[in-house]
Amino acid sequence: MGPGGLRVDSSLVRLVVATCQVDYAGRLTAHLPMATRVLMIKADGSVLVHSDGGSYKPLNWMSPPCTLREGEADDGRVEWTVTSKTADTLRITIEEIHHDTSHELGVDPGLQKDGVEKHLQELLADNPEMVAPGLRLVRREFPTAIGPVDLMCRDAAGVAVAVEIKRRGEIDGVEQLTRYLELLNRDPLLTANGPVQGVFAAQEIKPQARVLATDRGITCAVVDYDALRGIDDSEHRLF
Amino acid sequence: MGPGGLRVDSSLVRLVVATCQVDYAGRLTAHLPMATRVLMIKADGSVLVHSDGGSYKPLNWMSPPCTLREGEADDGRVEWTVTSKTADTLRITIEEIHHDTSHELGVDPGLQKDGVEKHLQELLADNPEMVAPGLRLVRREFPTAIGPVDLMCRDAAGVAVAVEIKRRGEIDGVEQLTRYLELLNRDPLLTANGPVQGVFAAQEIKPQARVLATDRGITCAVVDYDALRGIDDSEHRLF
DNA sequence: AGGTCGATTTCGCCC
DNA sequence: GGGCGAAGTCGACCT
Structure with a gap:
């Protein structure tokens, strides 16, 4: 328990719906033109960029461990920069945020499998x-x-x-x-x-x-x- | 354009945060005990069950094409049943919904890759x-x-x-x-x-x-x- | 840390 | 539509 009774909450998920452009540079380079997408930011800083289709794989993402820094582009638009230790970079340029909420999830008990x-x-x-x-x-x-x-x-x-x-x-x-x-x-x-x-x-x-x-x-x-x-x-x- | 000016909106994403239990039966069987998780329901009916950790892969999911049916369990709790043509079944038993919003995304221009x-x-x-x-x-x-x-x-x-x-x-x-x-x-x-x-x-x-x-x-x-x-x-x- | 191997792999190409 | 190879594969396990 920290000072003033504040507790570090490590299990927070942030859900954002935004019109954005995404650029990844790392093991390859990838570009997503401006469009409206779902962004999920997990407790470890990892980011998932989802469209409404496809299967479970995001259009683009950054794997943990990584850190998200909120900044401003030259034209004044909000820009998120996600970086990992391996010098991979995910840059999200945001034109408009349509939804932005955070949720505490708690610890997940984990998955039980059978048949592998x-x-x-x-x-x-x-x-x-x-x-x-x-x-x-x-x-x-x-x-x-x-x-x-x-x-x-x-x-x-x-x-x-x-x-x-x-x-x-x-x-x-x-x-x-x-x-x-x-x-x-x-x-x-x-x-x-x-x-x-x-x-x-x-x-x-x-x-x-x-x-x-x-x-x-x-x-x-x-x-x-x-x-x-x-x-x-x-x-x-x-x- | 449909009658009364209604337009079929096929690019809707639903974001739900819920305390739920998940059971999958298909190529294997898998079980997730009751806990709070993020559920993403895409326009094609596909469902992703995410915790706040791990990487981009959901804890559990159902790939499109599939259909989601909202029902009621024996004990009166809300139960979602997602079924595919290949007889795979994902059952989500919901104890409490903490968040539930839907968002229109529009068509995604798609990903451009370089370096593969x-x-x-x-x-x-x-x-x-x-x-x-x-x-x-x-x-x-x-x-x-x-x-x-x-x-x-x-x-x-x-x-x-x-x-x-x-x-x-x-x-x-x-x-x-x-x-x-x-x-x-x-x-x-x-x-x-x-x-x-x-x-x-x-x-x-x-x-x-x-x-x-x-x-x-x-x-x-x-x-x-x-x-x-x-x-x-x-x-x-x-x- | 590095190698090997499984995965509800998913994704894309070509037949 | 089936078969096959690639993937920012990821993740688990073992050395």
């Missing part, structure tokens, strides 16, 4: 036979020098099988698995029963990714997330 | 000698079965040179160029004077990408965007 890749990995770790029949899990997040393999398994014949899991299987995922396989195949402990096999498992596999995988001897496995969740639920109900 | 990869590619196409001395351009966006090569060139000795351009050179770009080279080296027309050479050109090349490129016999070229733009400007000034 990590969850899919957990489900497949519990049910490796859904990836390929006869597969047994050796280790989840099996470490290598260039990163962890999602699932390391062995098939019925004792051959090592590296499983790369994606929500959506694209070409990058195949490259990633290829790099792992190249490295894993240098390990005599893994190749004792033959070369390490690769399985690319995803809820959806793009055609080009499938072509590249097949070309490299990698097996593709499309997994049904809902079915998998159903299996896992019923298993847990037994205990 | 495409622009860098244009500049290097005009000045291939900035990539490597003696290089002559054969074709920009040279087509292959797996995608276009940014610049196809020949060096002073007539050897084909494939140039992959990135703003920031990372490992993925080296993989991409490697795939192209593999394919290009199957074409007798290109390999008549020796194997196709690869050049990885970027404003900045990450150490790991450089190592991988070198390991594969790919030349790295760091290009100075500002200098390049200067050259191009002065060239155009001659005409």
